[in-house]
Amino acid sequence: MVPLNKQAIAESFGRAAASYDSASHLQQAVAAEVMTLIPGRCQPDRVLDLGCGTGVHTDELQRRYPDAWVLGCDLAQGMLAHARAGYPGPSWCGGDAERLPLKADALDLVFSSLAIQWCERFLTVLDEVYRALRPGGVFVFSTLCEGTLQELRMAWQAVDRFSHVNDYPPLHRLQSDAEASRFRVERLQQVPHCVHYGRVVQLNRELIALGANTLTGERRKGLMTPSRLKALQAGYEPFRDEQHRLPATYQVVFGVLIKEA
Template identity: 35%
Template sequence: MHFKHLPNELAHCLDPFKTRTGFERAAQTYDEAAVLQREIGQRLIERLDYVRLAPARILDLGCGTGAISQQLFSRYPHAEVIGVDLALAMVTTANTRLLDQPQFHGVNADVQQLPLKDDCAELLISNLMLQWCNDLVTVFQECARVIRPDGLLTFTTFGPDTLYELRQSWQQVDGYTHASQFVDMHDVGDALLAAGFHDPVMDRELITVTYPTVKGLLQDLKAIGANNATLGRHRGLTGKQRLQDFYQAYEAYRLDQGLYPATYEVIYGHAWAPPIKPSAKPERFIPIRVN
C-alpha cells in the first residue's frame, strides 16, 4: 500500500524510530529553540503551587534535556528525580546538565514500558511528551502501575488546533500527512479514566508564536526534534517547487504586521491514582508433565 493512501487512522500514527531519531539529532539544539516548551513547562510547574504533596521520588516522563527536572529540585530539594526519555542523547544531555544533583537519574526508556518497579513514585510529571505516543491508554496504564496510591500525574500535551496553519497549508499542496493528529482534551480525560486514574482535571489555552518567515518556523521545529514522524508522510525529498507552493499557501495566514503565526493548543491535565489499587491478577501456569 502506498503511504499516501493509508487509512486516516494509520496515516497519522507515529513511527517510533522516526520519533526517536528526531530527538536524538536535536539534543544539542533543543534548548536554544525550545522557547515555547520552556514557557509551557514553567506554567506546568507553577500549577504544583496548588497541590499539597511532598514526594520522595518523582518521575519526569519525556525529560528531554532536563529543564523540568532542574526546576523540580528547587521545589522539592530532598526528592529523588528519575528522568525518562526515548532518546539516549537527550538523557545524556540531562545527566550532564544535572551533574551536581546526585539525586537525579536519567533513564533511556519508552514510557509504554518503564523499567521501574510498581508503586515507585508519588509524583509523575510530563511536559509535552504525550503527543508523541500512539496509545494514550497504554501510556496511562503504565503510569498507573508505577505511581503510588494517592499519587499525582500532571502533564501538558498539544491539542487538535496545534499548527493548524501548517497542516492546512500543506493540504493545499499534497495529500500526505505533515504533522501529528493531536488528541482532543476530552479524549485525553477518557484515557485517564480508562487507565484507572480518578478526578481528572483538564483545561486548555491557545498560544500563538509569530515568525518573520515560515522558514523560521520549520527551522525551530527541526531544532527541537519535532519532525514529521507520521506513517503517512512523504518519503522522498520535499523538492523546491513543493516547498514554494507550501510557502505560498501559508501566505493566507500572514498577519497585518507581516508576521506568520503558528498556533499551539496547549492542554493541561492532572489526575490522581486511586487510594487502593486493584490487586495484581494471579499468574496462571499451564502444567506440563514430563514422562
C-alpha cells in the same frame, strides 16, 4: 492508523539534543505552566520527569524538591546523554512511557510536558503512570490535541496531497480516556498557545531544531525544494495577521490526575 515508529522519533529527538534548548521557547513556557499545576500539598520523596528531554525541567524539579530522588526518563538516548552531561544532580534512565521501567507504587509525583503526544495510546500511558504512582500520588502533564499546527497543515494542502503535520487526538478522546482510567481527574483543559514567525521557513527550521519534524503517518520523501517552499509560503500567507506575522497554533492540554488512596 499507521503505527508510530518510536525508533525514528527517538533518533530525531536525539539528534536535536544540542539545538533543542535554544529553539524550545514554547516548550519552556508550557513546562513552566505545568510546574504551577503541582499541588502545594504535594511534597514528594520520589519524582519522575517523563519524557525529560535535555533535563532542564528535571533539574528544576530536583532544585524544587532537594531532598527527593528525582529521575529523568526519555526514549531518546541522545537527549539522555545531553542531560547527564549537563545536570549531575538527578538520576537518568531510558524508557518508554507506555512501558515504564519502574516497579509499582514507586513514585509520589510524575511530571511530563509535551512528551506523551508521541505515544501510541494515551490510556496506556495513564495505566502505566497509575501503576508506578503510590496511593495519593499526582500526575501533572501537558500534551497536544487536535488542531495543533492547523495553519501549517492547511498551507501544505497548496503543495501536495500528503500529510506533513502529525495527527493528534481530539480533546474529547483524551477526556474519555482519563475518565476510563482509575485516576481522579482534577483538571483536563485545552489552552491554545500561538507562536509567530516572519516566514514559514523559520517555523520549519525550528521544528527541525526541536527534533519535532518526524511524522507519525504517511509522508512524502525528498528534500524541500525552492519551488515547494515558495508554494508552502503562498499557502500560509492567508493566515498572516494584522501585525504581519504568521501564526503557528498549538492546542495544549493541561492535566492534573490523582491516584486516590
